[in-house]
Amino acid sequence: MVDNQNQWQSNYEEKGYFVIRNYFTQTEISKLRKVILKFHESWKQDNEEFYHDDAFNSSLITGSQYLKTDDRLALFNFISSAKMMNAVESVIATNPAFMNTQLFFNPVNPQQKDFWHRDCQYDHDVDIQKVVIHETQVVHLRVPLFDELGMELIPGTHKRWDNEEEYDVRQEENGRESHENISGGKVINLAAGDMLVFSADMIHRGLYGLDRLAFDILVFDPSGDFVDYVDDDCLPDLSMLKDINDPRLFMNILELKSKANMKLAI
Numbered sequence: 001m002v003d004n005q006n007q008w009q010s011n012y013e014e015k016g017y018f019v020i021r022n023y024f025t026q027t028e029i030s031k032l033r034k035v036i037l038k039f040h041e042s043w044k045q046d047n048e049e050f051y052h053d054d055a056f057n058s059s060l061i062t063g064s065q066y067l068k069t070d071d072r073l074a075l076f077n078f079i080s081s082a083k084m085m086n087a088v089e090s091v092i093a094t095n096p097a098f099m100n101t102q103l104f105f106n107p108v109n110p111q112q113k114d115f116w117h118r119d120c121q122y123d124h125d126v127d128i129q130k131v132v133i134h135e136t137q138v139v140h141l142r143v144p145l146f147d148e149l150g151m152e153l154i155p156g157t158h159k160r161w162d163n164e165e166e167y168d169v170r171q172e173e174n175g176r177e178s179h180e181n182i183s184g185g186k187v188i189n190l191a192a193g194d195m196l197v198f199s200a201d202m203i204h205r206g207l208y209g210l211d212r213l214a215f216d217i218l219v220f221d222p223s224g225d226f227v228d229y230v231d232d233d234c235l236p237d238l239s240m241l242k243d244i245n246d247p248r249l250f251m252n253i254l255e256l257k258s259k260a261n262m263k264l265a266i
Helices: 002-015 027-044 050-053 069-078 082-091 126-135 165-173 248-265
Strands: 017-020 057-059 095-107 140-143 148-153 184-189 195-199 204-206 213-220
Touching: 002 017, 002 082, 002 195, 017 184, 027 050, 027 057, 027 069, 027 213, 069 095, 069 126, 082 140, 082 195, 082 248, 095 248, 140 148, 148 195
Parallel strands: none
Antiparallel strands: 017 195, 057 095, 095 213, 140 195, 140 213, 148 184, 148 204
């Protein structure tokens, strides 16, 4: 496993991503899929208009709004399983912290097209984006629940700024649109059982089509200032922690939140 982790780390450092084929068994994916579909069906009913008009993802899957305690515990134990933690710690070796979960699906609206972006562009203007891609570390761990077209990534953009073509397409400048192809894009097809690990701030896009339903776990380096992004309801409460086989990922974020609250109280 150490050799695998070293290779994963090397690939991530160089390219901004790595993919592990057939990482999860059919049984593991089947159990996960059952829980995620419970969330998804309830979420769709509760967000019917948004789902049909605009949506391509949802978040806060580990929260209490749509899932009962047993199902939430199943997710927490999957997220912090040995397989997941081996991948997480190959990228963030020291005290990685849980941030959120997201679920990506095909949009109902046929006018919506897959689009290039960096996650940081939704929080920062361009000048700050140029800084945070070098300073922060937020990682997506994508687990497809069905075979899908996967992702398209621009390798290396987790460490460098956009070239002219990438910027114009991503930012929709000079007549370009964010769904257009970019030279240098690397398509990563994914099957149920695979896992793709990639930098949130590299240039990427999900590819719509097939039975797309991808479960993403987001983790971050504790040196980054992301505590305010973490919804308390998505974390296990203290009574649940004892039923999580390896709660470190959640203990780390709970500790960071506790420290942040103490500073506010001073």
